[in-house]
Amino acid sequence: MSASRGALVLFEGADRCGKSTQARRLVKTLEQRGVRAELWRYPDRTTKTGEMIDAYLRSESDTADAAIHLLFAANRWEKKALMERKLADGVTLVCDRYSYSGCAFTAAKGVEGLDLTWCKAPEVGLPRPDALMYLELSLEDAARRGGFGEERYETTEMQRAVKEMFESMREPWWDVIDANRDEEVIEREVLEIALGAIERAKSGEPLGTLWD
Numbered sequence: 001m002s003a004s005r006g007a008l009v010l011f012e013g014a015d016r017c018g019k020s021t022q023a024r025r026l027v028k029t030l031e032q033r034g035v036r037a038e039l040w041r042y043p044d045r046t047t048k049t050g051e052m053i054d055a056y057l058r059s060e061s062d063t064a065d066a067a068i069h070l071l072f073a074a075n076r077w078e079k080k081a082l083m084e085r086k087l088a089d090g091v092t093l094v095c096d097r098y099s100y101s102g103c104a105f106t107a108a109k110g111v112e113g114l115d116l117t118w119c120k121a122p123e124v125g126l127p128r129p130d131a132l133m134y135l136e137l138s139l140e141d142a143a144r145r146g147g148f149g150e151e152r153y154e155t156t157e158m159q160r161a162v163k164e165m166f167e168s169m170r171e172p173w174w175d176v177i178d179a180n181r182d183e184e185v186i187e188r189e190v191l192e193i194a195l196g197a198i199e200r201a202k203s204g205e206p207l208g209t210l211w212d
């Protein structure tokens, strides 16, 4: 175990805003600077719950909206201990989607009873990110990045509702990033934010829990 902990750095945002692109670039840049960093993503489709989520997203299986929400949360809970061990060991985790996507997507469905308060409950107690970078991209600019994939939530109506939900969830500590710029320009801003979070973690700021 090293003396100082790593940071949990998260990318969130609607479809095609560039989360996976920026997360990959950030891990590479951090490693080049000698920072121990790993790329994490949710859902983690490799675990047992992840396989069920993958089948649901590909419309190969169906289940109740409440049940799939709890599976997405379970997919994070089953990796909580590993996440905490890695962070305690000084590894910075760059995470592509997390509980915020979980809540935004389920609440955006507008199903009676599954409002934001209900959606947030199963996430209570998971590690809170040290930085949350919300990549902001209009639906029109996202559309210019190519067509939708074929997964369940990849429709214009759902994406609009998800974006509105993300906006209603925004908290003052989030870093909102204009994602409609060149990858390299965004990456510079992202790196500054990540380095700030890594510094705070290193200097002893404790890891928080959702929804502090």
Ligand code: Z5A
Pocket (backbone or CB within 6 Å): 013, 014, 015, 016, 017, 018, 019, 020, 021, 022, 042, 043, 057, 072, 073, 097, 098, 099, 101, 102, 103, 105, 106, 145, 146, 149, 151, 153, 154, 179, 180, 181, 182, 183, 186
């Ligand atoms: N979901 C849920 O319901 N509950 C949960 O708890 C969680 C997730 C965690 C998983 O999708 C689905 O599960 C998702 C939410 C739901 N449903 N939907 N929709 P995913 O995360 O696996 O989705 P994805 O395939 O990675 O797509 P994405 O995340 O929407 O895209 P992205 O990662 O934000 O963008 P990207 O792949 O980096 O880039 C998209 C394209 O734009 C690509 O061609 C890039 O080359 C291009 N790009 C990237 N940056 C730029 C810039 N700066 N300029 C121009 N072009 C760019």
Ligand code: MG
Pocket (backbone or CB within 6 Å): 019, 020, 021, 096
């Ligand atoms: Mg992605």
